[in-house]
Amino acid sequence: MSGRHKKTAVRWLSTLVAFVAVAIMLFPIYSIIVASFESTVTLFSTKFHFFPYHPTLANYQTVLLGTQSGTATSVTISGNQLGHVLTSFEIALGTALLTLAISVPAAYALAKYRLRVTVLFVGALLLAQIVPSIVLATSLFAILLKTHLVNTLPGVIICDGTYAVPFGILVLRAFLFGLPNELMHSARVDGASEWQTFRMIVIPLARSAIVTVAVFAFLAGWGDFIFALTTLNGASFEPITLGIYSFLGNYQANWGAVMAAGVVALVPAAVLLVIAQRYIATGLTAGAVKG
Amino acid sequence: MATLSLEQVTKVFANGVEAVSEFDLFVEEGEFVVLVGPSGCGKTTLLRMVAGLEELTSGTIRLGGQIVNDVSARDRDVAMVFQNYALYPHLNVLDNIAFSLRVRGVPKHQRHPKAREAADVLGLTAVVLRKPAQLSGGQRQRVAMGRALVREPAVFLMDEPLSNLDANLRVQMRSEVLRVQRRLGVAALYVTHDQTEAMTMGDRVAVLRGGTLQQLATPQELYENPANLFVASFIGSPPMNLYEGEISGSADRLVLSLGSQKLALPAESGHRHRVLEAGRGRKLVAGIRPEDLTVADGETADQQATLTALVELVELLGNESLVHFSTDATRVRNNTGGAWTPDATAHGEIVGASAAEGVARIDPRVPVATGDRVALVVDVERIHFFDAETGATIGATDQSPTAPQQPS
Numbered sequence A: 001m002s003g004r005h006k007k008t009a010v011r012w013l014s015t016l017v018a019f020v021a022v023a024i025m026l027f028p029i030y031s032i033i034v035a036s037f038e039s040t041v042t043l044f045s046t047k048f049h050f051f052p053y054h055p056t057l058a059n060y061q062t063v064l065l066g067t068q069s070g071t072a073t074s075v076t077i078s079g080n081q082l083g084h085v086l087t088s089f090e091i092a093l094g095t096a097l098l099t100l101a102i103s104v105p106a107a108y109a110l111a112k113y114r115l116r117v118t119v120l121f122v123g124a125l126l127l128a129q130i131v132p133s134i135v136l137a138t139s140l141f142a143i144l145l146k147t148h149l150v151n152t153l154p155g156v157i158i159c160d161g162t163y164a165v166p167f168g169i170l171v172l173r174a175f176l177f178g179l180p181n182e183l184m185h186s187a188r189v190d191g192a193s194e195w196q197t198f199r200m201i202v203i204p205l206a207r208s209a210i211v212t213v214a215v216f217a218f219l220a221g222w223g224d225f226i227f228a229l230t231t232l233n234g235a236s237f238e239p240i241t242l243g244i245y246s247f248l249g250n251y252q253a254n255w256g257a258v259m260a261a262g263v264v265a266l267v268p269a270a271v272l273l274v275i276a277q278r279y280i281a282t283g284l285t286a287g288a289v290k291g
Numbered sequence B: 001m002a003t004l005s006l007e008q009v010t011k012v013f014a015n016g017v018e019a020v021s022e023f024d025l026f027v028e029e030g031e032f033v034v035l036v037g038p039s040g041c042g043k044t045t046l047l048r049m050v051a052g053l054e055e056l057t058s059g060t061i062r063l064g065g066q067i068v069n070d071v072s073a074r075d076r077d078v079a080m081v082f083q084n085y086a087l088y089p090h091l092n093v094l095d096n097i098a099f100s101l102r103v104r105g106v107p108k109h110q111r112h113p114k115a116r117e118a119a120d121v122l123g124l125t126a127v128v129l130r131k132p133a134q135l136s137g138g139q140r141q142r143v144a145m146g147r148a149l150v151r152e153p154a155v156f157l158m159d160e161p162l163s164n165l166d167a168n169l170r171v172q173m174r175s176e177v178l179r180v181q182r183r184l185g186v187a188a189l190y191v192t193h194d195q196t197e198a199m200t201m202g203d204r205v206a207v208l209r210g211g212t213l214q215q216l217a218t219p220q221e222l223y224e225n226p227a228n229l230f231v232a233s234f235i236g237s238p239p240m241n242l243y244e245g246e247i248s249g250s251a252d253r254l255v256l257s258l259g260s261q262k263l264a265l266p267a268e269s270g271h272r273h274r275v276l277e278a279g280r281g282r283k284l285v286a287g288i289r290p291e292d293l294t295v296a297d298g299e300t301a302d303q304q305a306t307l308t309a310l311v312e313l314v315e316l317l318g319n320e321s322l323v324h325f326s327t328d329a330t331r332v333r334n335n336t337g338g339a340w341t342p343d344a345t346a347h348g349e350i351v352g353a354s355a356a357e358g359v360a361r362i363d364p365r366v367p368v369a370t371g372d373r374v375a376l377v378v379d380v381e382r383i384h385f386f387d388a389e390t391g392a393t394i395g396a397t398d399q400s401p402t403a404p405q406q407p408s
């Protein structure tokens, strides 16, 4: 086999592998979407349908409008989920903002100022990533209780931040290492203060990394279940991750509505990712320095 | 506008590298001082200390008479062109040039015309709206210049600002840089590798080696009276021919031996003559500039001051010819473009008795061909002598206060 043929073959093979991997990863989402158009009865049939067997919008009616889906077997326990979606959005946005507010300056300081404690600090951040959130949840609850933040939006946001902030610092720090020091020096000689340098040089150049971290933090807040469950204890609001549970009763469950709520929760996140795609992982420092 | 003075400035990096040692320099208001020296001799470090980007290990830096050791970079009011440009990649040419004005709060409608003016001067008119990534190396370098020119700083610091330009543009930019500097009347410290740049631009030139100042003088002085072997070999292109030599003869008729050949030295009464006389029998280094050699035309040749040489190569340059020749004298070389060490002087780098090279710069109409055996007349008045041990110029004591610092 000639080299060129070999290359083509390798390319085809890797494409195939990637395709299969993507198919496997996306299959659950696909099946949720299919299921969201099925009645609960069909869902429990033994056969998997690649297309809705008896397509129905009843589940979406339940989720979006809170109306009953008139079949005798289906249960309707709760009203619409739009309020939950809004809450999720607030938590996610709050987490993203909190994460950026802390991690961008922190990462800059850790990347560009050499301090003895830096190594220890970064080690601690890595450690924080390892501790499972369920372990943190109990101690965080105690703290929130003391600070009267239980059952509040800021409370949930702070909890979600404990996960997103260390991650954000590590990602941004790695990125900022790559910024040539001469840029900062040049700005300083040009008369810029530390703050001006940070605002006019560092932030614009780190844009792609900042967007990446913001998206990550947003999704962490959006998808969080553990912290919402532990810190919201009979609050007047709940994110969608908790809202979904209203379709699961002790004796009966409206699985079709659960699926539809899942899809509703999925859409904003997917839209955000598609929009942010453009900014993620694009280098911006080309042409800054020689070579 | 201000004077710049450095006193005993020393920088030792955390890793123990002493990049600059006890450096003294005074730059007048409006004066253009060029720093030259081989790679790694501390030129960039020196500029960074003046800019306030690097702390001094010891010594004092004064700007306009004020000690600025503890003044931050942003408050020193110096403009610096970085060796690797350091352009802001997210800003277009105009905004790059105008950045220093922007941080000072100059509104857009005022700073943009100024930046545009600087861009015009630098021939960047057509690309003012491009980002650095879309510029050629030469254009980037000019943007870096523009950022300094748009300001009216106390001092200009330029770290090899023209190294990436093509020959034509470089010549053009040289005069442009000088014109702007003269107009603003600002003190300038300019780093270069290129000695033509150093000689043509500098009011004075400082030659550095291994972090120490070797000589600070006008270009002419540097060329005619180099303070030591290093300066002699570093300044001048083609470089000075350096040979191991020995003085003998009677006091009124000293003779210099270069290999098997002997040159009679003129009887002078100066200090140098006395030192040479006292050093009879000891090895020293003799330096002859290529233009101080001419081809003897047979009969008239003074047998007392000629070197017999074998022509190895003739380079015809139109207005002159460079004749590469060999003699049996032992050549002393400034090896690796400057990393010459004082102890290397004693022995030099012996290239092999028959292959010792030299260059003569002669009239192109004199017929000389490869393989010829020629007699080269030496302008004996202009031979430079150096101490073989220290590299110091022999008889250089009655020199200007900018005199040599011995390499330690």
Ligand SMILES: Nc1ncnc2c1ncn2[C@@H]1O[C@H](COP(=O)(O)OP(=O)(O)OP(=O)(O)O)[C@@H](O)[C@H]1O
Pocket: B013, B014, B015, B017, B018, B019, B038, B039, B040, B041, B042, B043, B044, B045, B046, B083
């Ligand atoms: N931050 C640093 N830490 C340790 N050593 C350094 C540092 N910066 C420079 N040096 C060393 O100091 C010496 C002088 O460096 P410098 O950059 O000033 O040289 P230079 O004269 O500008 O050279 P070039 O002509 O190649 O630009 C070199 O030996 C270099 O390795």
Ligand SMILES: [Mg+2]
Pocket: B043, B044, B045, B083, B159
């Ligand atoms: Mg340098």
